[in-house]
Amino acid sequence: MDAVSSTFQAALTFVALSGVGCHMIFNRLEPRSIPVSASFIVIPPTILSTLLFSHCTSILAAIGTSFLAYLSALVTSVVLYRVSPLHPLASYPGPLMCKITKLWLAGIAMRGKQHVYYRDLHRRYGDVVRVGPNELSFANNSAISSMLGTKGMPKGPWWDGRMPENKKVRSLLALRDPEEHSRRRRIWNRAFTASALKEYDIVVRKRLAQLVEILTDNAGKSVDMSQWMGRFMYDVMNDIVFGGGVELMRDGDKDGLYKMFEDFLPMALLMSHVPWIGELSTHIPYFASNVKKFRTYAVNCAIERKLHGSPVKDIFYHLIDEAGLEAVPPSLAQVISDSAPAISAGAETTATALCNLFWLLLCNPIAYSRLQDEIDSASVAGVVDGETQKRLAYLNACINETLRLYPAVLSGSQRAPRIGSGGHTIGPHFIPEGTGAVVHSYTLQRDPRYFSPSPDSFIPERWLSPDEQRALKPAVFFNCTDEIIHDLSAFIPFSFGPANCAGKTLAYQELRMVICTLMTRFDMRFEEGFDARSWDDNLCDYFITRKGELPIVFTPRSL
Numbered sequence: 001m002d003a004v005s006s007t008f009q010a011a012l013t014f015v016a017l018s019g020v021g022c023h024m025i026f027n028r029l030e031p032r033s034i035p036v037s038a039s040f041i042v043i044p045p046t047i048l049s050t051l052l053f054s055h056c057t058s059i060l061a062a063i064g065t066s067f068l069a070y071l072s073a074l075v076t077s078v079v080l081y082r083v084s085p086l087h088p089l090a091s092y093p094g095p096l097m098c099k100i101t102k103l104w105l106a107g108i109a110m111r112g113k114q115h116v117y118y119r120d121l122h123r124r125y126g127d128v129v130r131v132g133p134n135e136l137s138f139a140n141n142s143a144i145s146s147m148l149g150t151k152g153m154p155k156g157p158w159w160d161g162r163m164p165e166n167k168k169v170r171s172l173l174a175l176r177d178p179e180e181h182s183r184r185r186r187i188w189n190r191a192f193t194a195s196a197l198k199e200y201d202i203v204v205r206k207r208l209a210q211l212v213e214i215l216t217d218n219a220g221k222s223v224d225m226s227q228w229m230g231r232f233m234y235d236v237m238n239d240i241v242f243g244g245g246v247e248l249m250r251d252g253d254k255d256g257l258y259k260m261f262e263d264f265l266p267m268a269l270l271m272s273h274v275p276w277i278g279e280l281s282t283h284i285p286y287f288a289s290n291v292k293k294f295r296t297y298a299v300n301c302a303i304e305r306k307l308h309g310s311p312v313k314d315i316f317y318h319l320i321d322e323a324g325l326e327a328v329p330p331s332l333a334q335v336i337s338d339s340a341p342a343i344s345a346g347a348e349t350t351a352t353a354l355c356n357l358f359w360l361l362l363c364n365p366i367a368y369s370r371l372q373d374e375i376d377s378a379s380v381a382g383v384v385d386g387e388t389q390k391r392l393a394y395l396n397a398c399i400n401e402t403l404r405l406y407p408a409v410l411s412g413s414q415r416a417p418r419i420g421s422g423g424h425t426i427g428p429h430f431i432p433e434g435t436g437a438v439v440h441s442y443t444l445q446r447d448p449r450y451f452s453p454s455p456d457s458f459i460p461e462r463w464l465s466p467d468e469q470r471a472l473k474p475a476v477f478f479n480c481t482d483e484i485i486h487d488l489s490a491f492i493p494f495s496f497g498p499a500n501c502a503g504k505t506l507a508y509q510e511l512r513m514v515i516c517t518l519m520t521r522f523d524m525r526f527e528e529g530f531d532a533r534s535w536d537d538n539l540c541d542y543f544i545t546r547k548g549e550l551p552i553v554f555t556p557r558s559l
């Protein structure tokens, strides 16, 4: 080898080693800021290319060669480290591609079927699976309390990417600091006291009357329940959160609001899985424009509401502390940060649960007629009052069975050890700092260890007491030789612990009211020729579930 080529090789090796050095620095400091990360990637190979000038035909060729050597070494070093025994999650099983890059799971998630992918991974690898380079999924009930409970972990880096624009003031959903979260959650909880729920009850009844009128006008025709439930819940949540302002049922989606929201879901999920993409979106004007538009819309609603007030005590009333109960009232910026999540957390989740429930009932005629009988026998002049609804065992069983099979947040909400905590322990498993973790509700709630027999089947009767079960004809689980298991510790559709769903009571109240009203007023059937299996095929897990069409024919019943 001549002297020239050996100095060239030495220079190239130096550039490549700098790439490995860059990985080490990244690994230690984990810079999240795009400008800092970009400078680590761009500045060293640009400067080091000067070492190659004399060996290349042009400056451009030297820069290109330097970048190639630097980035190849950087990527190789990252990949080797992630699959090596040196990685802190090396002992956890999982697919090779998941260990190498989060982009793999993000790609699967964008296609909408991450819940099924996680379930298959758990079937293959067991209760704890490494689903990303620095991410674990758990599918056993013993992980719930230690991950999500009061001594559990705060929210994970997922939320940094999902809501990157709210760096200083974060929405409750995305708050990773547990002290700040519990302070804000205390205010949120005031929006769901018994007296607050009574106010919302009036709103829901009014909107339901409007929905009934629309369905009556369309009697005998096929209507897409998925669209109508979405519009209905959207109007309801706008009324409940901001005291009104949106009329999707009356005017249709003329401003493309609902479409904007639906389109925003896959991009928001990508940004959650790969937080630097979320961070990047804040620097690129047209990137993730649906996400930005939807948030801008919600921010405007909050500002309007603040300026003009509301005739009812809506959620905003409690969040902005119009009653003056807080020594230091929440800032407008804080309340604004909660506006978009308040609508999306409440509207789409409940609409999805309702659609899933009616789909499951229509696929299971015995369950449908049992529920119909129960509601009919409780109704007085076509109305079942709220207190009676709470006591209807079969109604509540149908709701819970739906939420068991299809929790509206199919893949759970991420947690991570607190920064500086040194890590967290879940049973025999150590979760190092910097690791995200979920309890995968979709897998957990269909596990035969917790719900048996037939964990994948819609059997509302499993929620009834043994006496209630025996009284049914045909009896359920009669002559069943399998052990009957109904372990509520594995039922977490509203999550668990101090950051569980703040709107759980409201959600149950809305679900009961809508089901009772629609079932007293209408008979329902699928549109002729509808392939019922397509509903499940079209459900997409974008953290919030996105649904396909649900064509149903409503026929008014005589009261």
Ligand code: HEM
Pocket: 172, 173, 174, 185, 188, 342, 343, 345, 346, 347, 349, 350, 353, 407, 408, 409, 412, 413, 414, 493, 494, 495, 496, 498, 499, 500, 501, 502, 503, 504, 506, 507
């Ligand atoms: C069937 C309906 C619903 C389901 C299945 C559901 C489920 C969930 C889940 C799984 C979470 C994540 C909790 C976590 O991070 O561990 C959540 C959070 C939340 N939900 Fe719901 N939700 C529903 C309806 C509602 C409604 C009607 C509201 C009313 C505004 C609401 C408000 C919230 C809020 C504010 C949070 C954030 C809680 C926190 O971080 O402290 N949800 N929900």
